[in-house]
Amino acid sequence: MIPSPARAALAGIGLVTVTALAGCGTQTPEEKSGGAIAVDAGDKACKVARTAADAGTLTFEVTNTGSRVTEFYLYAEGDRIMGEVENITPGLTRRLIVEVSEAGDYQTACKPGMRGDGIRGAFTVSGQADRRVDTDTKLAEAAASYQRYVNSQTGALVTKTGEFVAAVKAGKVDEAKALYPVTRIYWERIEPVAESFGDIDPKIDVREDGLEQGMEFTGFHRLEKDLWSTGVRADSASIADRLLADVKDLQARAKTVEPSPLRMAGGAKELLDEVATGKVTGEEDRYSHTDLWDFRSNVDGSQAAVAALRPVIEERDPDLLSTLDERFHAVDVLLEKHREGDGFALYTELTPTEVKELSEVVDALGEPISQVAEVVAGQ
Structure with a gap:
């Protein structure tokens, strides 16, 4: 049985805070000056344009001129990711707002x-600033x-991954297939957390077409391919053990960083x-076609992050909260159309219209979501 994802808080963590926005809207204090x-x-x-700041x-204004x-x-x-803005199409400008509270040597990368690894450059931050949570x-x-x-x-991810790994190692293919999308629910809710550490996300969630030179294909999608495409292989058990070890590593690291x-x-x-570029295209779970489980979990995570910040948004911009x-709600209603029992229809069952x-x-939800950070920042 595949349980419905629960609503809860989700987002990235770290001494640096960040959001990516479209190239229009309320100006930041830096932009005003x-x-x-x-x-x-x-x-x-x-x-x-500038490689040092206090x-x-x-605020970075990123224009894709390529x-x-x-x-x-x-x-x-x-290579700990402190902030990122993805999917900048040619000609588009997107904005990255980053709150850096500690001095240090950083790198920018396009x-x-x-x-x-990207085109890297040194970036230096000087001094110290109060964190918003302190004030x-x-x-x-x-x-x-x-x-x-x-x-x-x-904690739930470690537990479910342990069950999934045990099924893979025991050669219980049907049981492992049933556990695969269930286990990924917990991963997809906290993926920005893993990305903030840099090295964990590729180990756990890299797709085969995302492998760089010298990288080994490991993690969920390697086992997904074994279960649905090639059949369980001689090294599947060791890949499963490594997945569990990496998930436990994530759990330990996440406890050390304050959100x-x-x-x-x-x-x-x-x-x-993530939904727009992977789940809604069917690229993420290309062997199992369980993309809608991931879709649901990503949306739940986004929804719950807003819920955690709800008192702040309600106080500062109640109209945005209503939107x-x-x-x-519109996303929830549409996703429910594709529910089958405790899970969802396979991606391959969707029509082009759906x-x-x-x-x-x-896409309609993405625009108001991009405004939340400005409200949190008091802009």
């Missing part, structure tokens, strides 16, 4: 084609609530981007 950092993201160059809220879809990242030491009681309460949620979700409200808001938008409620409907309702 002419201090936004322009980024010219081309196919062969990543030109960052600690606090930074011919391929690109991404922009801010990395800390060890990723034309959304692959590889706003409601934001602190939201962060504390989210931390409890992260702990509960990583930040702006990153929560950014994570809510990132999860909808979010309406558009989340796929288009799902894409449109997610």
Whole structure:
């Protein structure tokens, strides 16, 4: 039986908080003072107008001047992802708002084609800034609530992954297939958390077409291919053991980092981007076709991040909150049309019209979600 995903808080974490927005809307304090950092993201160059800043809220205006879809990242030491904006199509400008509270050496990176290590550049942050959670009681309460949620979700992920791994190692293919989408529910809810650590996400969730030179195909999708396509292989058991070890590593690391409200808001938008670029296209679970389970979990995570921040949004922009409620409801209603028992229809059972409907309702939700971080930041 595949249980319905529960509603709960979700988003990324870290000393840095971030959100990616469209190139219009309310200006940040930096923009008002002419201090936004322009980024010219081309196919062969990543030109960052300024490579040093004081600690606090930074704004990057990223324009794709190349011919391929690109991404922009801010990395800390060890390739820990502090902030990112994805799916910047040619000619588009998107904005990355990052709250950096600690001085340090960082790196910027443009990723034309959304692959590889990217075109890197040094970026230095000086001084120290107060975190928003230290100065706003409601934001602190939201962060504390989210931390409890992260702990509960990583715990459930470890438990379910253990059951899935046991089934794979015992050669119980049907049982493993049934557990696969159930286990991924907990992963998809907290994927921005894993991405913030940099090295864990590729180990757990890389797709075969996303492998870089020298990378080994491991994690959920390698086992998905074994179960639905090639058949269980000689090394499937060892791949399963490594998956469980990586999930436990994620659980341990997640306990060490305090969530930040702006990153929560950014994570809510990132999860909808995940839906738009992977789940609604059927690319994510290409062997099992269980993409709608992931879709549901991503949306639930985004919805719950907003729920954690609800008192702040309600106080500062009640109209935005009403819009979010309406558009989340529209997504919920449409997804329920595709429910089968405790799970969902396979992606291959969807008609082109149904796929288009799902894409449109997610796009409609993405615009107001992109405004949440500005509200949290008090802009």
